[in-house]
Amino acid sequence: GNTPDAGPSSLTFPELRHQIAEGDAVAEGHAIQTVIRWGDPILAEAPEFDPQRQTPEAQARQFGYNCDYLDFFPLPRGSRASDHGLLVVNHEYTIPGLMFPGLGTGNQARRRVSEAQARVEMAAHGGSVVEVKREASGWVHVRDSRYNRRITLATPMRIAGPAAGHPRLRTSADPGGTQVLGMLNNCAGGNTPWGTVLTAEENTNFYFSGEAAESGPQAAHYRRYGIQKQGAYAWAQYEPRFNLDREPNEPNRFGWVVEYDPYDPASVPVKRTALGRLKHEGATHAVSADGRVAFYSGDDERFEYLYKFVTARPWNPADPAANRDLLDEGTLHVARFEADGRMRWLPLVHGEGPLTAANGFASQADVVIEARRAADLLGATPMDRPEDVETNPVNGRVYVMLTNNNRRTAEQVSPANPRPRNIHGHVVEIIPPGAGTAAVDHAATEARWEVFLAAGKPGVDPGTQYHRATSDQGWLSCPDNCTFDSRGRIWISTDGADDAAGIADGLYAADTAGPGRALSRCFYQAPIGAEVCGPTFTPDDTTLFLAIQHPGESSGSHFDAPSTRWPDFVEGMPPRPSVIAITRIGGGKVG
Numbered sequence: 141g142n143t144p145d146a147g148p149s150s151l152t153f154p155e156l157r158h159q160i161a162e163g164d165a166v167a168e169g170h171a172i173q174t175v176i177r178w179g180d181p182i183l184a185e186a187p188e189f190d191p192q193r194q195t196p197e198a199q200a201r202q203f204g205y206n207c208d209y210l211d212f213f214p215l216p217r218g219s220r221a222s223d224h225g226l227l228v229v230n231h232e233y234t235i236p237g238l239m240f241p242g243l244g245t246g247n248q249a250r251r252r253v254s255e256a257q258a259r260v261e262m263a264a265h266g267g268s269v270v271e272v273k274r275e276a277s278g279w280v281h282v283r284d285s286r287y288n289r290r291i292t293l294a295t296p297m298r299i300a301g302p303a304a305g306h307p308r309l310r311t312s313a314d315p316g317g318t319q320v321l322g323m324l325n326n327c328a329g330g331n332t333p334w335g336t337v338l339t340a341e342e343n344t345n346f347y348f349s350g351e352a353a354e355s356g357p358q359a360a361h362y363r364r365y366g367i368q369k370q371g372a373y374a375w376a377q378y379e380p381r382f383n384l385d386r387e388p389n390e391p392n393r394f395g396w397v398v399e400y401d402p403y404d405p406a407s408v409p410v411k412r413t414a415l416g417r418l419k420h421e422g423a424t425h426a427v428s429a430d431g432r433v434a435f436y437s438g439d440d441e442r443f444e445y446l447y448k449f450v451t452a453r454p455w456n457p458a459d460p461a462a463n464r465d466l467l468d469e470g471t472l473h474v475a476r477f478e479a480d481g482r483m484r485w486l487p488l489v490h491g492e493g494p495l496t497a498a499n500g501f502a503s504q505a506d507v508v509i510e511a512r513r514a515a516d517l518l519g520a521t522p523m524d525r526p527e528d529v530e531t532n533p534v535n536g537r538v539y540v541m542l543t544n545n546n547r548r549t550a551e552q553v554s555p556a557n558p559r560p561r562n563i564h565g566h567v568v569e570i571i572p573p574g575a576g577t578a579a580v581d582h583a584a585t586e587a588r589w590e591v592f593l594a595a596g597k598p599g600v601d602p603g604t605q606y607h608r609a610t611s612d613q614g615w616l617s618c619p620d621n622c623t624f625d626s627r628g629r630i631w632i633s634t635d636g637a638d639d640a641a642g643i644a645d646g647l648y649a650a651d652t653a654g655p656g657r658a659l660s661r662c663f664y665q666a667p668i669g670a671e672v673c674g675p676t677f678t679p680d681d682t683t684l685f686l687a688i689q690h691p692g693e694s695s696g697s698h699f700d701a702p703s704t705r706w707p708d709f710v711e712g713m714p715p716r717p718s719v720i721a722i723t724r725i726g727g728g729k730v731g
């Protein structure tokens with residue numbers, strides 16, 4: 141119901157004030173609890189976290205760094221339990237200056253690591269699966285659970301789909317081009333109707349170095365994917381596969397969507413190359429009325445594109461085995477937004493249109509390995525950094541977080557990216573045919589679209605529409621991830637609001653329909669330096685999990701005197717990326 145405080149919004153929590161602080165904060169009436177932190181032991185025989193004595197062996201059995209995507213898979217499997225389940229977490233990247241003493245800050249710190257530290261970093265990447273349950277005292281993680289799992293750079297994975305076995309995926313360690321160790325820079329993700337999780341490799345270029353970036357036969361292709369002679373990390377010094385001059389094809393084995401079964405810690409993750417190789421922010425699904433499944437994915441870089449993969453066949457709820465390789469067969473599309481409020485999904489299919497041998501595409505393998513170049517040729521719409529793309533379960537519409545693009549010029553604006561120097565970002569809403577009915581068609585190649593929300597302080601950009609009731613506290617900057625509660629209200633987390641707007645990153649909620657449509661309200665404020673990732677509700681909306689990534693990552697912070705020691709606030713303990721649970725004091729649905 142409406143309250144004077146909430147105005148036309150259906151959301152009635154008291155709004156937080158915009159601020160920057162060492163600690164975090166949530167709307168009154170709610171409580172924050174830390175569920176698991178970087179370094180917490182999760183596998184048998186893992187030692188307690190000791191920031192002064194980190195080893196790759198310990199880290200491979202402890203919760204990893206920089207948690208991003210979060211998912212909650214109920215236990216038992218197939219139930220809608222909201223008090224017991226598996227927390228599935230991505231560990232996107234590492235910040236050596238905050239992890240290890242004495243390295244200083246920034247990219248210099250990243251390149252100054254010892255081999256032992258680099259190997260801790262490799263073990264801190266990847267993912268975690270952790271059993272969690274809600275007890276009288278709140279949420280706890282179960283140490284040594286038989287479900288618990290760490291995925292690291294050493295985890296064997298299978299490569300499947302059109303690029304599997306292709307010569308461009310072969311290396312000296314894997315002459316067949318079908319096996320790879322680990323995954324890199326897994327940002328957001330998604331899941332499937334058949335109960336597996338998807339984890340998306342994003343900025344995989346950071347990890348590779350070598351002269352070949354500029355002079356090798358793949359230099360143009362490397363450049364399109366941001367691979368440079370001097371990568372951001374020091375790993376190429378210590379592990380030859382990250383050296384482009386030793387293993388020029390290794391980068392082609394990263395940048396994919398990876399599928400695994402979180403309920404089976406022995407399951408081999410599979411890189412699904414049919415979904416294309418790009419800087420996948422995430423990969424989220426929507427089931428079409430005919431049972432085929434669409435997977436939406438943003439390519440998070442300035443002027444990159446929005447993609448959708450549609451399975452060739454319907455998924456089969458009655459036969460799990462029939463869905464096992466559903467992601468290997470289907471059609472990848474890229475989005476083109478038109479000025480008349482329509483949009484088209486252009487198929488990236490070898491042999492169709494410009495995707496031919498004459499343009500360097502000898503097969504579908506070439507199309508997926510160089511998905512960006514294929515999309516260029518099709519005339520896709522360059523976007524303002526597409527991050528999370530999620531479908532609202534209530535209205536069937538698809539929401540695209542466009543985090544920002546400070547390089548778009550006035551000449552480069554387009555209907556779906558209408559602001560030059562778009563430092564705050566915006567959210568585009570796609571309306572597939574039949575949205576809001578049982579006949580919704582996520583497989584269709586046409587849809588309608590609108591700008592749902594313009595981020596930034598209302599009034600600053602002349603000509604931009606904001607909800608007129610947006611309060612001084614309710615506007616947001618740099619939308620990154622989102623989720624929906626069971627009433628179809630959107631919850632948007634931000635990354636970069638501190639730089640763009642001088643306010644902490646946070647979590648904001650808004651109605652998607654009615655008089656409060658796109659009227660955002662501030663619910664949670666992150667500790668200084670952190671972004672908020674992975675918002676996910678339990679099935680009954682009574683718990684909201686958030687991943688708090690890179691606390692303390694702000695200019696001037698370092699191990700010895702960090703800008704925050706969140707969440708422990710103990711002298712000598714660095715800030716620790718952690719998963720938190722937010723619940724309503726006294727019980728009930730969050731919000």
Ligand code: FEO
Pocket residue numbers: 232327328342421440527
């Ligand atoms: Fe890892 Fe696109 O944020």
Ligand code: CA
Pocket residue numbers: 327328421527528620621635
């Ligand atoms: Ca992100």
Ligand code: CA
Pocket residue numbers: 635636671690
């Ligand atoms: Ca970030």
Ligand code: CA
Pocket residue numbers: 527543620635
């Ligand atoms: Ca981001």
